[in-house]
Amino acid sequence: GEDVEQSLFLSVREGDSSVINCTYTDSSSTYLYWYKQEPGAGLQLLTYIFSNMDMKQDQRLTVLLNKKDKHLSLRIADTQTGDSAIYFCAEIFSGGYNKLIFGAGTRLAVHP
Amino acid sequence: DAMVIQNPRYQVTQFGKPVTLSCSQTLNHNVMYWYQQKSSQAPKLLFHYYDKDFNNEADTPDNFQSRRPNTSFCFLDIRSPGLGDAAMYLCATSRVGGSYNEQFFGPGTRLTVL
Numbered sequence A: 001g002e003d004v005e006q007s008l009f010l011s012v013r014e015g016d017s018s019v020i021n022c023t024y025t026d027s028s029s030t031y032l033y034w035y036k037q038e039p040g041a042g043l044q045l046l047t048y049i050f051s052n053m054d055m056k057q058d059q060r061l062t063v064l065l066n067k068k069d070k071h072l073s074l075r076i077a078d079t080q081t082g083d084s085a086i087y088f089c090a091e092i093f094s095g096g097y098n099k100l101i102f103g104a105g106t107r108l109a110v111h112p
Numbered sequence B: 001d002a003m004v005i006q007n008p009r010y011q012v013t014q015f016g017k018p019v020t021l022s023c024s025q026t027l028n029h030n031v032m033y034w035y036q037q038k039s040s041q042a043p044k045l046l047f048h049y050y051d052k053d054f055n056n057e058a059d060t061p062d063n064f065q066s067r068r069p070n071t072s073f074c075f076l077d078i079r080s081p082g083l084g085d086a087a088m089y090l091c092a093t094s095r096v097g098g099s100y101n102e103q104f105f106g107p108g109t110r111l112t113v114l
Helices: none
Strands: A009-013 A018-023 A031-037 A043-050 A055-058 A061-066 A071-076 A085-093 A099-102 A106-111 B004-007 B010-013 B019-025 B031-037 B044-050 B053-056 B064-067 B073-078 B087-094 B109-113
Touching: A009 A018, A018 A085, A018 A106, A031 A061, A043 A055, A043 A061, A043 A071, A071 A085, A099 B044, B004 B087, B010 B019, B019 B031, B019 B087, B019 B109, B031 B073, B044 B064, B073 B087
Parallel strands: A009 A106, B010 B109
Antiparallel strands: A018 A071, A031 A043, A031 A085, A055 A061, A061 A071, A085 A099, A085 A106, B004 B019, B019 B073, B031 B044, B031 B087, B044 B053, B064 B073, B087 B109
8 A cells, every 4th residue: 555654753953863763665766756845835845866876876866776675765964953844754656647646754853 | 947836835734625736847847747736745646737738646536636737737626625634745757768767856835625
């Protein structure tokens, strides 16, 4: 079935790295995404990874994909207070028009 | 700037009183989506339009309807809102066949049902 799971909460100190983990179910998903949602706002695409890649780096963001275990992670280097938000992992559902299946979101809290 | 706009940002309605939420886009994307997001939960797809072709998710209640009069606009109608329909409603667009199938989200409309 369709299910994306994430841990619900992560607290880190400013300047440290954050790692947010996600597991997904649809092995035929072509893309996997990380979206960021700030309070009272919509979802903003942070980064994505194509399913034939193992890793993607984009400035402070590193995405790792383990297709065998259906595990996706997002690492944020040098985490800042502005990174405090909810981070959603999402997979494309292969049976529909770009239908996204989201996890419940990980709330990242950055403290001094 | 090209974008997805939702109006209003906050909507208060009474139990059972019909309400319409609005979404417009300047991206000229062929697909528009409506998601419902309840507090601390994942956004859940209600339905989407691929051009004029309407696609309802199997578990979307009949209480929720949608209209897309043209490429730019899409409306979400809640015929008889219940207390359980209080949520953030997110509109999104994408271009099928576009790069990495990105969906662009509006800021959302937060619906309160009294």
